[in-house]
Amino acid sequence: MREPKLPSVYHLVSLDCVDSTNEEAKRLAALGEDETPDGTLVWAKEQTAGRGRRGRKWSSPPGNLYCSLVLRPEVSAGKASELSFIAALALFDALGTVGEPGHQVFCKWPNDILLNERKVAGILLEAETSGSGNPDWVVLGLGVNVAVFPADTEFEATSFRAENWGATEVDCLEAFARHFLSWTNKWLEEGFEPVRKNWLWRSIGQGKEIEVHLENETLTGIFTDLDETGALLLKTDEGERKITAGDVFFPKA
Numbered sequence: 001m002r003e004p005k006l007p008s009v010y011h012l013v014s015l016d017c018v019d020s021t022n023e024e025a026k027r028l029a030a031l032g033e034d035e036t037p038d039g040t041l042v043w044a045k046e047q048t049a050g051r052g053r054r055g056r057k058w059s060s061p062p063g064n065l066y067c068s069l070v071l072r073p074e075v076s077a078g079k080a081s082e083l084s085f086i087a088a089l090a091l092f093d094a095l096g097t098v099g100e101p102g103h104q105v106f107c108k109w110p111n112d113i114l115l116n117e118r119k120v121a122g123i124l125l126e127a128e129t130s131g132s133g134n135p136d137w138v139v140l141g142l143g144v145n146v147a148v149f150p151a152d153t154e155f156e157a158t159s160f161r162a163e164n165w166g167a168t169e170v171d172c173l174e175a176f177a178r179h180f181l182s183w184t185n186k187w188l189e190e191g192f193e194p195v196r197k198n199w200l201w202r203s204i205g206q207g208k209e210i211e212v213h214l215e216n217e218t219l220t221g222i223f224t225d226l227d228e229t230g231a232l233l234l235k236t237d238e239g240e241r242k243i244t245a246g247d248v249f250f251p252k253a
Contacts, residue, residue, distance in 0.1 A: 004043070004170045006177045010069075011040045018042070019049040022124060022141040025068035029128065029137040033072060036137075040070040043173060050143065063147025064159070065169035069180075071138040077129050078229065080138050082192050084111045084125045085199050085230055086183045087140055091121050092202050093183075094175035098167035099160075106204035109223075109232050109248050113144075114204060118158035120145050144172055155249065196226050205250060210234070213247040220251075 006012060018024045021042045028036040044067070047060030060066055073080055088107045095105045095115065106114040111123035124141040145159035146169045160167055187195050200206060205223045212219045212234060221236035232243040 004173045009039045013042045015044040017046045018044040020047055021066050021068035022139050025070050025139040029070045038072040043067040065144035065172050068139050068141040080135050084123050085195050087123045089183050090176050090180035093179040097175040098171045100165050107202045108204055115158055118156045120158055211249040212243055
C-alpha cells in the first residue's frame with residue numbers, strides 16, 4: 001500500500017497496528033507541542049481496541065481507514081467542539097471526491113456520515129483542557145468503512161466496497177486531509193456560521209420527524225435546526241428541546 005500524499009501542514013505517523021489511533025494520538029499529544037505539533041496525523045491499518053462515541057467498540061479490521069489528528073487550536077473548549085462539524089464537511093466532500101456518481105451522501109447529527117442512508121463513517125472528538133480553560137490539544141478521530149462494515153450495529157452500516165466504490169483508504173485519507181484544511185481555514189476566517197449552514201445543506205432529517213435516543217429517554221419530534229453551537233433543535237409536542245448529545249434515528253415509514 002502506498003503512503004498518502006498529504007499537504008505539508010500534516011505530520012504523518014504511519015502504523016501497521018495500534019490499540020486505537022485516538023489513544024496513540026493522545027499519548028503523543030501529551031508529550032507536548034515540540035514533540036507532537038499541531039497537524040500530527042496518526043494513521044493505522046488496523047486497530048485492536050478501536051472505539052466510537054460513549055466508549056462503544058468500533059470494529060477495526062484491515063482494509064478500512066482509521067486515523068486521528070492532533071490539533072492545538074487556540075480557542076475555548078466549546079469552540080473546539082465545532083471541529084467535529086468541520087470534519088463531517090471534510091468527510092462529506094472527500095466522499096464526493098473519491099466516490100462514484102449516483103449515490104447519496106449525508107451528514108447525520110452529531111458526527112456520522114451516511115452513504116445511501118447507511119453509516120459509512122464516524123467521528124470521535126476528545127480533548128485535554130488545563131487550568132486556562134482552553135484545550136491543550138484536541139484529538140479528532142475518524143473511522144471510515146472502506147473494505148468492510150460491521151453487521152451487528154444499531155444503525156445499519158455499509159462500506160465503499162458494498163456500494164461498488166473502488167476508492168482505497170489512502171484515497172479517502174488524502175481527500176479528507178485536503179478538504180479538512182480548506183474547511184478549517186474557512187472556520188478560522190469566518191467563524192462557525194458558514195460551517196453550520198453548509199452542514200445543514202448536507203444533512204439528513206431536517207424538517208422531518210426523528211427519534212433522539214438520550215441516556216435516559218427517547219424523544220420524538222421534528223428536527224428544525226442547529227443552534228449557533230451545533231446543538232440539535234427538536235420540536236416536540238411539549239415544546240422545543242435543545243439536544244447537545246444523543247443518537248438520531250429515523251422512524252420507519
